[in-house]
Amino acid sequence: MATPFLAKPTLLQAADCGVVAGSLPSYSTRRVGDVDVIVLLDGTIDVGPDLIVGFDEEAADQALKRQHLPPFSGTRPLPVLGHVIDTGSKKIAIDTGTLPGFSPKTGGYHEALKQAGIDPTDIDAVLITHLHPDHVGGMMAGAERQFPNAEILVNKIEWEFWHGAAADALPDQVQSFVQIARSATMPYLEQVVLFGHDEEVLPGMQAISMPGHTPGHAGFQLHSRGDNLLFWGDLIHLPRLQFDNPDWLVAFDMDPAxxxxxxxxxxDRAAADSLQVTGAHLEFPGFGYVDQLAGRYEFVPAAYDYS
Structure with missing residues (x-):
C-alpha cells in the first residue's frame, strides 16, 4: 500500500458546507444515443500543493498560462460531479456527491438533483465508482436512506476492501474514510449487488476496471444507439493541471504506480478511439474528448447540446 493516500486526509476537518451559492448552474443535460445524461454539481474542493504528489509550481503556471488562466495562487478548485442516466423507463445514478461537512464549498448534490426535477426515491440503481466520501456521501441523510428503491452496484474488490480487515489496518488518520464508506453503504446491504471486472452491470452499461486510485475503482461505459460515453470516476482530479502533467497524483491515490x-x-484509449468522456472531477459540465499531444494530453470540451 503506497503512502501518498495516507498522508493528509484533512478535508473532513473543513467548515460547515452549503448548497453551491449564487448564480452557478447546478445541473446540465446531454443526450447520448436514446438516453439523457444529467450532470449534477455538488461543489468544489480547494486543493493545495500539499495534496498534489509531484507538484511543481513552474510547471503548474505553464499549464495554466497555456489555458489563459492566472498563475497558481495557493489552491486549485477540484470539482465534484455526480450523474444520472435517464433512459425513459429507468433512472440510474452514478455516484452521489459529498456528505454534509465535507468541505465549505460542497454539499449541493441533492439540491442539484431537486433542481433537475429528479426525486431520489425514483432512482432505480446507483452505480458506485468507489467508496470515497465524495462519491457515497449523498447515500444517507442521517439515518435515512436517500435511495430506498435502488439497487446499489459496487465492484466486488472495492466492497471487500472497505468492509474488510485491510481497511481496518489503515492508519488512524484515514479511519474516517473507512467509517464513512461503511456508514454510507451498510444500510443498503440488502440492496447491494457486487460486480466483477469489465462486466455488463445493466443493459447498455459496462463496468471498466480502473484500479489504483482505490483497489476496486471502476468506470462505466454507456452504449446507446451507436453512441458511447465513458464515466471514468477519479481518473483525473485536477483537469487544468493533470492533462498537462499526467504523472501528477493526488494524496488520495492509494497505489501510485x-x-x-x-x-x-x-x-490513450480515449484519445485513440475519440471516445466521449466525463468524470467526477472534470470541470462542469464535464463532457468532452481527449487529444494526445507530445508529452501531455488535452481535454476538449464537447459542444453544448442545444437539443
Whole structure:
C-alpha cells in the first residue's frame, strides 16, 4: 500500500458546507444515443500543493498560462460531479456527491438533483465508482436512506476492501474514510449487488476496471444507439493541471504506480478511439474528448447540446 493516500486526509476537518451559492448552474443535460445524461454539481474542493504528489509550481503556471488562466495562487478548485442516466423507463445514478461537512464549498448534490426535477426515491440503481466520501456521501441523510428503491452496484474488490480487515489496518488518520464508506453503504446491504471486472452491470452499461486510485475503482461505459460515453470516476482530479502533467497524483491515490498505469491506458484509449468522456472531477459540465499531444494530453470540451 503506497503512502501518498495516507498522508493528509484533512478535508473532513473543513467548515460547515452549503448548497453551491449564487448564480452557478447546478445541473446540465446531454443526450447520448436514446438516453439523457444529467450532470449534477455538488461543489468544489480547494486543493493545495500539499495534496498534489509531484507538484511543481513552474510547471503548474505553464499549464495554466497555456489555458489563459492566472498563475497558481495557493489552491486549485477540484470539482465534484455526480450523474444520472435517464433512459425513459429507468433512472440510474452514478455516484452521489459529498456528505454534509465535507468541505465549505460542497454539499449541493441533492439540491442539484431537486433542481433537475429528479426525486431520489425514483432512482432505480446507483452505480458506485468507489467508496470515497465524495462519491457515497449523498447515500444517507442521517439515518435515512436517500435511495430506498435502488439497487446499489459496487465492484466486488472495492466492497471487500472497505468492509474488510485491510481497511481496518489503515492508519488512524484515514479511519474516517473507512467509517464513512461503511456508514454510507451498510444500510443498503440488502440492496447491494457486487460486480466483477469489465462486466455488463445493466443493459447498455459496462463496468471498466480502473484500479489504483482505490483497489476496486471502476468506470462505466454507456452504449446507446451507436453512441458511447465513458464515466471514468477519479481518473483525473485536477483537469487544468493533470492533462498537462499526467504523472501528477493526488494524496488520495492509494497505489501510485497502478494509478499512473491506469491513467495512461485510459487516456490513450480515449484519445485513440475519440471516445466521449466525463468524470467526477472534470470541470462542469464535464463532457468532452481527449487529444494526445507530445508529452501531455488535452481535454476538449464537447459542444453544448442545444437539443
Amino acid at each position: 497502478q494509478t499512473t498505469a491506469t491513467r495512461a491506458k485510459m487516456l
